[in-house]
Amino acid sequence: MNGFGALARAQWVGFWRDKQNWFWLMAFPLMFLVLFGFLFRDAGASKSTLTQIGSVAVIDQLPAEAKAQFNDLFEVTKTTDAAAALEEVRKGDIDAAVEQRGNEVILHYSQADQVTAATVRGTLSAFVDGANVAVSGQPPTFTLDATAVEDESLKPIQFIAPGLLGWAVAMGATFNAAMPFVTWRTNKLLRRIRLAPIRTEALVASRLLVSVAVALIQMVVFLAVGVTLFDLQLSGSWWMAIPLLLCATLAFMAIGLIAGAVSKTAEAASGIVNVIILPMAFLSGSFIPLDQAPSWLQSISRVLPLGQLNEGLLDTMVRGEGPSSALLPMAILLGFALVFGLIAARLFRWED
């Protein structure tokens, strides 16, 4: 296409020379990724603290394998001072204290933290049951092998990375469309381009190419940081994120073009974009996973373009669903792109 390459190159070079773009579209979202990544790194892996008063044969005589398992779940300290141990439980400094009198294992817990108490009770009683079975000399009739539905390595990073990537791409594509058109209208570059014998489509397409390339670079950087720094595990059809991001870029670029068309100054355009993208990011689960959110919030998320993008990214990148799970979000994103694109085309102005 006549002029397409020239326009794409000029915008690409200009984009990367702007250190602000580096910061807002790369460093800033990555800061969130690193922050959340470290904050939630050990969540779910925290051990219960248990004080063992005197000798507790059930624990002390566990077979080696069971002992290792036990140590994974409990951080055990030993004491002979029963009164002090109970006082610590009362204060909440330790989760529980355990002692054994004959064949009776006694667990002291505090009702102040019932969730922790229940966890400790349940876990310890499983070990006592196990010991009973072992003493009986009979192999167990039933065994339980519990597995999480998502992935065995499920960690918060699995949810954080796709959501933040969706936000970064949405922000990038929207700003990338809104800002240049306002700036170019103000400084008359748009008029200068209009005076060159090129098609309008070449101008829009060149901007799209730059935005898609930026989105893919954001994805590569995010995944690289997630995988190397936080042990992010990508599931089989993660590559479907590429067409997903392409459709999302189209939709958000159209939103950006509308913001650019209704704004007189770059500052106004930037404000409008922030007002659209930031609340959408919260409502779409970019910062907080929506799995435990109330159902009305999940419904709102489903009618937002960023909600669709995040859902698609989660499905394909970490939930291990097949490539076809991305098709519905992609179709909806293309629908948004079409509707917003038509509005943007109607509102588009060459001149102020």
Next chain:
Amino acid sequence: MTNVIETRGLVKRYGDLTAVDHVDISVPQGTFFGLLGPNGAGKTTTLEIIEGIRQPDEGEALIFGEKVWPRNRALLPRIGVQLQASAFFERLTVEEQLRCFAELYGVPLARIDAMLDMVGLQEKRKVRTEDLSGGQKQRLSIACSLIHDPEVVFLDEPTAALDPQARRNLWDVLRAINAEGRTVILTTHYMDEAEILCDQIAIIDRGKILTTDSPRNLITGLGAAYRILLSEDALAEAEAERLPGVESAALSNGTLALTTYDPSPVLTALAERDALQGLQVTSATLEDVFLTLTGREYRA
């Protein structure tokens, strides 16, 4: 001679204001044509209608006999438009800007060097446009508008806000553009600029073309008097008044000013008396033309 540009009854209204009021312009091939008028006279709007950027409310503008509105992509490679100095891609160097425009017009990249030589920006080729001076930006902007070797060039106030040295440099560039046979249309509110550069001037005020002619014809057409200025010790005021051809003589601030419609005999008589100390001869200027046409002082 064929007319490169023709406008017929151009009208553009903004609310109650008629910015362009039935403007007819014909510009022959190779002419350096100036649209001269004070700020707000309608120069820029007229120019933008001819460039095909703005739609007129009435009338039409033709370049090479083709309508310029709606956007006529076949016409665009034949015209070059210089816009405000800031119309560049952000954060590109001088060379990269020219390269982008060269590619938009599909012309060989060798044109970049030719343009840099012409506007004297060779040593600035690796500099980003944000770091150029005002005059350098203007020259780059002209280079960008000439990269595709257009037959007609539009320049909107090209020397506005330039220092005198930069203005003169730019005038040399503009003369060179016209000398290569291009038709040049320039808007300016500087009288001296129009007088020095243009073959033809249309004086425009309040959206109307008041007159169109060469600067020389406009000035002599006024039939205005010449002023001959001398030092006060050159000649007595009473004697000066009696010289052949002198209409009046007046002494003020140490300068003796003579008014005449026929300067030759006056100057001869002064030379005979060896009374040429501090001699200055001034004729009418375009400012006088403007004053005569509108009855108002010219205020740029």
